[in-house]
Amino acid sequence: MSTLQAPRGTFDVLPEQSALRLAVEVAARRILEAAGYRRIETPAFEDTDVFRRTVGESTDIVQKEMYTFVDGGGRSLTLRPEITAPIVRAYHEHGMHKLAQPVKLWYLSSCFRYERAQAGRYRQFWQIGAEAIGSDDPAVDAESILLLAAILDELGVRGVRLRLSSLGTPASRTRYRELLQAHLRANEDRLSADVRDRIDLNPLRAFDADHPGTREVMRSAPLLLDHLDADDAEHFATVRALLGAGGLEYEIDATLVRGLDYYTRTVFEFTSDALGSQSGVGGGGRYDGLAEQLGAGHTPGMGWAAGIERILLAAEERPVPEPVCDLYVAVAGDGEAERTAAFLLAAEARRAGVPAQLELAGRSVKGQFKQAARLRARYVAIVGPTGIELKDMESGEQTPAESPSAAVATVLRGRFAA
Secondary structure, three states, X not given: XXXXXXXXXXXXXXXXXXXXXXXXXXXXXXXXXXXXXXXXXXXOEEEOHHHHHHOOOOOHHHHHHOOEEEOOOOOEEEEOOOOHXXXXXXXXXXXXXXXXXXXXXXXXXXXEOOOOOXXXXXXXXXXXXXEEEOOOOHHHHHHHHHHHHHHHHHOOEOOEEEEEXXXXXXXXXXXXXXXXXXXXXXXXXXXXXXXXXXXXXXXXHHHHOOOHHHXXXXXXXXXXXXXXXXXXXXXXHHHHHHHHHOOOOOEEOOOOOOOOOOOEEEEEXXXXXXXXXXXXXXXXXXXXXXXXXXXXXXXXXXXXXXXXXXXXXXXXXXXXXXXXXXEEEEEOOOOHHHHHHHHHHHHHHHXXXXXXXXXXXXXXXXXXXXXXXXXXXXXXXXXXXXEEEEEEOOOOOEEEEOOHHHHHHHHHHHHHXX
């Protein structure tokens, strides 16, 4: 019989790893909720059209990476490859446009993409993210970027750099696309097959190509930042000024296009020098036309996502906190009465807020004390035929306890004294 393993490109989160992941959640919650963001969760799968309409038919995500299936009712469903489109769908479905704008939402959820599995790139991965929906104010863009910077700083992510650009509005991008398409067609023989196939659908993706010939062609390509209209340029200038006022350093990268078709105006990405080739830690941008692609009215929005696995790979090493055990309940004797009394003592301690563990493996009394030492228990309660003995593992003092409540009270006094 072969050994069972997790599917390729996925991973198990083991107990010693969960504490580090919890630290990411705690930092995100504290920083984002202090800025008015509230948590939202959407289903793991959506109607496939949610992604086909918004992410873009020409993207790798839609063409190659989505896990799509037909359910028992004949409907095409897709495990979410990203979470912004589902959140915008939920915003309109639940009437959030009637609330005071912008509506600020944050999430911690898993995504699914069929990608080439490697360090920092998985087929099931977890993201924290934030979306501010309902305002086109450039201050929303700057605030959003600063919040992600604060989270990365809190978590000790090393070698962080911020790349910043603007994709303009669809109107200005349409004019620019014609210039870029002409440049690509003039050099078509030097491009990769994928880029040639996308000249009409999505020429901007050529900036992301790894193909040497394509990269050489793109060095002389026209840049969208040079062709923004006046409103787009003013919006981008305001975002930059606010980031500067907030003390956040950045570099302008006119080739930054991101991997999703719905972005407009501001786009950004945080990278880490600690990650090598897969350097992206998190990023996002403005998506003012996304709601219309879903059939709703015009609704500006701004948001980002950051990979938890990438954050932990790039963060400074931190000690894994040990589980707290203030009371270990041991059993001396084989009687049913002693086992029941021990069980009830552990339950009473937990109700009082005392972290308590109960002997469950049939160890000898000596073995139980060894287990208590492994757990770094502050106290051990020995429940035997004659009652309860409570031992302070720091002082070595062992005294009788008149009742379970008295034992718990002693432990609580010891906690407060510490």
